[in-house]
Amino acid sequence: MSRAFNQNAHKAEQAASRGSPGEVFRVFLKLGVTSFGGPIAHLGYFRDELVVRRKWIDEPGYGDLVALCQFLPGPASSQVGFSLGVLRGNGLLGGLAAWFAFTMPSALMLLAFALGAAAFTGPVAEGFLHGLKLVAVAVVAQAIWGMTRTLTPDRARAGIALAAVAIVVIYGGSLGQIAAIALGALAGLRLCRGEGAPVSGHLSFPVSRRSGAAALMLFAALFLALPVIAGGAGHQSIALFNAFFRSGALVFGGGHVVLPLLQAQVVAPGWVTNEAFLAGYGVAQAVPGPLFTFAAYLGAVMGPTPNGVAGAAIALVAIFLPGLLLVYGMLPFWDTLRSRQSAQAAMRGANAAVVGILGAALYSPVWTSAVLAPRDFALALGGFLLLTVWKAPPWIVVVLLAAAGALLGAVRNF
Structure with missing residues (x-):
């Protein structure tokens, strides 16, 4: 009787802790217009807003979710946000509300540029963009500061984090990240046992196992069938969808890793000129949100139709779809897996490795591309300090550092 009561009480508490798609949309829309700095910085923004401030999930659960999304192909930060x-x-x-709200601001900005928006050039603009890079330094440093205390509290896990830094530095790229997490998990099996602490909270996502299995099967069917259909149908819209779907399905780590694949898919066949490709890539660095929204720009500037708004929509959905199907398919099985000793x-071990990967990313590319002079370090x-000591919201830091960068750019022009 008491056991049934406890189970019902837990279900009621869990239901009460959940919100609505409308609330999710509002929160992620704010993140979508303020999250500058790429996927590593996005994880810092998510942690600050959703783990620390709103407490939608606890720190260990967030670390587990980040590790899961790092293992899967696709844009890791968007997969974390979707989950x-x-x-x-x-x-x-x-x-879908989280994905749409987080993705649309940058997609619309890149679409506007593709349709002929004025180029963002000049010393003030360059200073503004440089200020946004400094925001990423502060946000990633804050994320590492917080995650180190909770995910690497002992010598064993600190050692795993340091080993992950070494692996990423030596091997680099998405393969180095995947290897670091996999080796961290193996090291955890040996070094992190015997800690009888129970799982903190419940990662019970409202996704049935049948729905998860259906999502995984749909991913496999599209991955195998689209090239055949695109080759036989002769329709440019299907070929376009296939090109971007495969780019999203074959990239681990997301972000900049997808760019060589995209270039091979759209520049090599002559759909987009190399000059237009590089121009769009430059603008993509200036907008918030996921770098995968670069697909919206490419779909819009395509030579063959569909292009424009229709091409942007096809490319955008196609590049995100495989990663979202994979993470949705894994969610119903994840809580059971992580509950085993x-x-x-x-x-x-994997979470400790994630901290190491974040630490390596703080240096390169975040620090090396942003901190070029003593004044950059000061900003x-x-x-x-605004984030960690004064607990300022990230958007305030974005506004202040971007404005400071623009001011320095204007001063240097005189």
Whole structure:
């Protein structure tokens, strides 16, 4: 009797802690217009807003989710955001609300540029963009500061994090990241056992196993069938969808890693000129949100039809779809896996490796591309202190550092 009561009480508490797709949309829309700095910085923004401030998920659960999304192909930060939307918004509608709100601001900006928006040039504009890079330094540093204390609290996990840094530095790229997480999980199996701590919270996503299996099967069917259909049908819209779907399906780590694949898919066949491709890539660095929205620009500037708004929509959906199908398919199985003692030990090691990967990314490319002079270090440090000591919202730091960068750019022009 008491057991049934406890189970019902837990279900009621879990239902009460969930919100609505509308709430998810509003929160992620704010993140979509303020999250500058690429996927690593996005994870910092998500942690600050959704783990620390709103407490949608606890720190270990967030680390588990980040590790899962790092293992899967696709844009890791968008997959984390989509999963948090599923969790908070009580299902697929919440996940789609999170994805749409986080993705659309940057996609619309890149579409506007593709359709002829004025180029963002000049010393003030360059200073503004440089200020946004310094925001990424502060945000990533804050994320590492917080995650280090919770995910690497002992010598074993600190050692795993340092080993992950070494692996990423030596091997680089997405393969280095995947290897670091996999080796971290193996090290955790040996070094992080015997900690009888229970799983913190419940990562019970409102996704049935049948729905998860259906999503995984749909991914496999599209991956195998689209090239055949595109080759036989002769329709440019199908060929366009196939090109961007395969780019999203074959990239681990997301972000900049997808660019060589995209270039091969759209420049080599003559759909987009190399000059237009590079111009769009430059603008993509200036907008918030996921770098995968670069697909919207490419779909719009295509030579063959469909292009414009229709081409942008096809390319955007196609490049995100494989990653979202994969993470949605894995969500119903993830809580069971992480509840096992061996899985807990492996995840402790994997989470420690994630901290190491974030640490390596803080240096390159985040630090090396942003901190070029002593004044850059001073601005980045100021942003870090605003976030950690004064607990300022990230959007305030974005506004202040971007404005400071623009002011320095104007001063240097005189």
